Amino acid sequence: MSKNKRVLSGMQPSGKPHLGNYLGAMKPHIELQENHECFYFLANYHALTTVRDKDKLAEMTTGLALDYLALGLDPEKTAFFRQSDIPEVTELTWIISTVTPFGLLERAHAWKDSIAKGTKNPTVGLFSYPVLMAADILIYDSELVPVGRDQKQHIEIARDIATTFNHTYGETFIVPEDLIKKEVETILGTDGIHKMSKSYSNTVEIFAPEEDLRKQVMSMVTDPARVRRDDPGNPDVCNVFTLHKIFNSEKNIAEINKNCRNASLGCVDCKKQILESIMEELKAARKKRIELENNLDYIEEVLRRGATRAREVATKTLDRVRNSVGL
Numbered sequence: 001m002s003k004n005k006r007v008l009s010g011m012q013p014s015g016k017p018h019l020g021n022y023l024g025a026m027k028p029h030i031e032l033q034e035n036h037e038c039f040y041f042l043a044n045y046h047a048l049t050t051v052r053d054k055d056k057l058a059e060m061t062t063g064l065a066l067d068y069l070a071l072g073l074d075p076e077k078t079a080f081f082r083q084s085d086i087p088e089v090t091e092l093t094w095i096i097s098t099v100t101p102f103g104l105l106e107r108a109h110a111w112k113d114s115i116a117k118g119t120k121n122p123t124v125g126l127f128s129y130p131v132l133m134a135a136d137i138l139i140y141d142s143e144l145v146p147v148g149r150d151q152k153q154h155i156e157i158a159r160d161i162a163t164t165f166n167h168t169y170g171e172t173f174i175v176p177e178d179l180i181k182k183e184v185e186t187i188l189g190t191d192g193i194h195k196m197s198k199s200y201s202n203t204v205e206i207f208a209p210e211e212d213l214r215k216q217v218m219s220m221v222t223d224p225a226r227v228r229r230d231d232p233g234n235p236d237v238c239n240v241f242t243l244h245k246i247f248n249s250e251k252n253i254a255e256i257n258k259n260c261r262n263a264s265l266g267c268v269d270c271k272k273q274i275l276e277s278i279m280e281e282l283k284a285a286r287k288k289r290i291e292l293e294n295n296l297d298y299i300e301e302v303l304r305r306g307a308t309r310a311r312e313v314a315t316k317t318l319d320r321v322r323n324s325v326g327l
């Protein structure tokens, strides 16, 4: 484990977080603060490529800050800030865009996917999104960037840009490395088919009111071959069981596995049990989020302090860059 290396991550405000977000990104990000110097920002510049409503953007950005703080992000350990509070990053975006080959961005998976999906009138912002991402990484002298295996390309682009820049103008940037996140089980949505995602409307929202959360969990599709209550089930093909494996003890998992297969446990009861485990896991965070919602001045203060800390690093890097290129 690389102790005290600087870790950078940006989270794009996109609405209500769900179990997939929590297990795949939020929880592991927050755990990193124990052994690393973390710089985490709310990526509201990036969100502008999709959100065109100023009130919604502001609300979602604050909402994401509340989510992370409620889940345990410690602003004393982690520099936590809004991307747009460090405008230096946009100047750096321009400067590094002048050494970024057009073809590099054309090969970006996210760009290719959005064109393949038929995005109407794609914008320059969408195309140059990875340059802003690279600027975010480089401006904070980041050493590690946590990503899933499927997002490795983001870091490769930032590394390519940093290396080209250093080669052209002399050593200026730290070339970042990826920190591949521990593989977690893919969390399927309530439909039991697709990965949990807002775009499939199959989410279990971690901060939803209790009754809504209950309905979402109880609507989960289980083993499709188990039609009647006394049919034996197969936990290996059941998404509810995947969640039990994450949230439950070894002993309970073995019990559920056995009782599903011999049909002594019904799906309704099995879902009630997982609901209880999820609620237990999230109990403290859900309570804290409500408290924080009533203390938005504190949120502003946290983000302001985080921005001051981040800006100190950003201005130094930008000075170095300006000096390197002759501005």
Ligand code: SF4
Pocket: 222, 223, 226, 233, 234, 235, 238, 239, 240, 241, 256, 260, 261, 265, 266, 267, 268, 270, 271
């Ligand atoms: S009993 Fe539980 S693990 Fe078995 S099929 Fe039903 S929900 Fe899935």
